[in-house]
Amino acid sequence: MSSESGIYDLFVVGGGVNGAGIARDATGRGLSVLLCEKDDLAQGTSSRSGKLVHGGLRYLEYYEFRLVREALIEREVLLRSAPHIIWPMRFVLPHNPEDRPAWLVRLGLFLYDHLGGRKRLPGTRTLNLAQAPEGAPLKPQYRKAFEYSDCWVDDARLVLLNALDAHSRGATVKTRTACSSIRRTGDLWTIEMTDTVTGAKSEAKARCVVNTAGPWVNDIIGRVAGLNSSRSVRLVKGSHIVVPKFWEGRQAYLVQNPDKRVIFINPYQNDLALIGTTDIPYEGRPEDVTADGNEIAYLIKSVNRYFKQQLTEADIVHSFSGVRPLYDDNAANPSAVTRDYIFEVDAGDGQAPLLSVFGGKITTFRKLSDHALERLKPFFPKMGPAWTGSATLPGGDMRDADFDQFLGDIKVRYPWLPADLAKHYARLYGTRLHALVGKATGIDDLGIAFTPLFREREAQFLMETEWAQTANDILERRTKHGLHMTPVQRQAFVAWYDDHSEAA
Template identity: 85%
Template sequence: MVSSETGIYDLFVVGGGVNGAGIARDAAGRGLSVLLCEKDDLAQGTSSRSGKLVHGGLRYLEYYEFRLVREALIEREVLLESAPHIIWPMRFVLPHNPQDRPAWLVRLGLFLYDHLGGRKRLPGTRSLNLATAPEGAPIKRDYRKAFEYSDCWVDDARLVVLNALDATARGARVLTRTACSAIRRRDGLWFIEMTDTRTGAKTEARARCVVNTAGPWVNDVIGRIGGLNSTRSVRLVKGSHIVVPKFWEGRQAYLVQNPDKRVIFINPYQNDLALIGTTDIPYEGRPEDVTADGNEIAYLLKSVNRYFKQQLTSDDIVYSFSGVRPLYDDNAENPSAVTRDYIFEVDATDNQAPLLSVFGGKITTFRKLSEHALERLKPFFPKMGPAWTAKAHLPGGDMAAADFDLFLGELKARYRWLPSDLVKHYARLYGTRTHALLAGATSLDDLGPAFGSLFREREARFLIENEWALTADDILDRRTKHGLHMTPAERQAFTHWLDRQQAAA
């Protein structure tokens, strides 16, 4: 039996990554009715497997991507203001290797980086003497000079969830574990069949416009529509990362150069860990099957060991992950040179219901991409409201002066019974939504039993009830990073608890 969604939506969005969630949020805030479906969990694909950076893309300057870099640098500060709990400044130390890029070229790139985007909040570039600067302590003595510049860190999966939350608060409907199984045009509308991937139940919906933000599957969605072909395509490029124990003092990150002209980030991660990546490998398999292979891991280890005194081996790896970046195929021979910009394709042949497909993009520019997407659709929805997201906070980000440290101090004063590391964990993940998480609690006992050092039952229930979390992976790997700090036995115990809750529901 097939059930039906009542009414006709303005937009049907396929894909719950950062672009889909961002467009759904923007559209709902402009007064459009929106239904978003995602076949897996929010951010389960590319959007949770990034390098966790909001950055201008320093290396893109070498490929003359000035428009993209400028847009990304401007967006960097917009996003920092909108969600200071999940986005924060980070300083990057770039040891200079004269065998790679010459110093004058690095200085020129950093000068442009400092000035292209109208930098306001972040400090500018400076030179370092690695022999005397504390940032040089872990670096081999072969490297005497470095440059330090600013970018930002982001919790990528939470960025997606917060956009989806804001979309629903503004009237959108978000369905996870729901595949777009069939799609066709008829009588000026889209007729969509959705399949619940857990139960197989089918639902039909109608919409005036379809927005295809399926990422690596964007061409698959187009292919399901009879008689429709795209002149554009995505090029799948695999990027892998490894996580190791942090092996230096300080909060700074490092960016190192390779003889092949790629750069590798070595970033502080989860307080006591380091995130190292990424690779750029052409990929032709199923996006669902992507994993970090031995050659990539060896490449990353060699890149780090070239610069650092402490030599890493595969035994140091705590965790590895890989994602498929669906880049717009501009026919570049080198995967690293493939543009990170985005392209739209609008099909509205003979004034039929429009289909907007998104090719490419990056996390940093998702908000601007969403604005541009809605601009492309304005001829079809002339009464939609104006752009609004540039000055709006994401859920939990509405803290005074966008000052996280001030907000953290206020939380500690209000919840004196909470251990300092736990209140910081809540502040970082939930921002001002921490008050809803802790409503009515006056002691640790009120938060329920602990599954891990900072993971308690109340947080799990909050995520299940408010953030579409259904599985242990949803909670431990995407909504939080508790899984990195839990033993296999703790993870199994939590999985069993979750199974019992769902059986009783």
């Protein structure tokens, strides 16, 4: 099952988490894969999430028990596979008797603790907010809270790691390459691709097309492939704001609203807080999505309902918005639209198959990939078995998946590396840190310092190994350095990048 003949087994459209996950899984099963993404990897929905690997506590209210169970199981699988970019987080849910009754919250958390066979994460506990330090930033009328576990994830890096693993196993990955046409020619697909930077055209052939285009999934089926589908995605906009962190401790908060929505308030990038999300029906171009004034006001009001410190728009240092391509199940309430996923396989009369993915969430991407490959097994009977459940992602091969122990080893091995920089490298790159540091024996060997945590060598490493083709690829998705740079620092880095990308 190789592409030596110029024919790939799978052509994957879309470089988000589902496309990268399927490419990785398929390559590991012995299939030849070509993945193309019209922008940067994770540039769309997959880098604009709430940055959580979670079961979806609120989905229990919509009886999504299968999805929640799968997500809870995956939570621990992913935690083992990438402990550098995924780690446990405790969430404090202040009880507000005006919203959900305490018995309902307790029941939901009991199911949450037991539905997925939790092994590694601590269970729920009840907090007396008058005595617990977690109650300090909250208004005094909130006297009781429930604390439970979920996990944090660097969503954009999760996509990158899947693409890197696929590439290391033989997959071809093309970024800034649009799929402009796919047409069946007997038992093969003929694919035309367009370089979105140069306009150059290229062609490939594949035995199967996997459509993981997210918000553009129906566009690929209709305009690009010239086919029809009875299924569609429903676009729902979710917006977040970033403000300076305004409480002590590592815990996150989950607050309820009178409209039954819940808002996450999470520690972010050490000294910031990430607040979201909204659920707004969206009908515009996915590329044009932004957080509007009403959404920002809604998020601020949600926080101010619970916390002593009152936020204003002036506190916002950054905002972003993403379009969730949810499977359209005709639910009237956007919050009730299923977060589950379904597949559609168009194989004609024994013709080359097109598998399209509708819906899904970042937590279940690995299981989605597994199920997608199982759907394709009749077309590739010689493909290997499922394998990703016990595998690590690049950089995640730490002893006992223990990040703190790994960080301690790094400090011993590189005593000249400042502690905060060592932690930054370890968090983003895990054991790939050794390749980044290379032959450096002192801090000056890492090159120009754009900020205390951002040096020239890291930028070079990302350009060389992670398909970074613009300054923003590095500042916004490969890292979050852009959040911590002054305009002058950012301008200096962009100038450096322009000089070095031209030289390359």
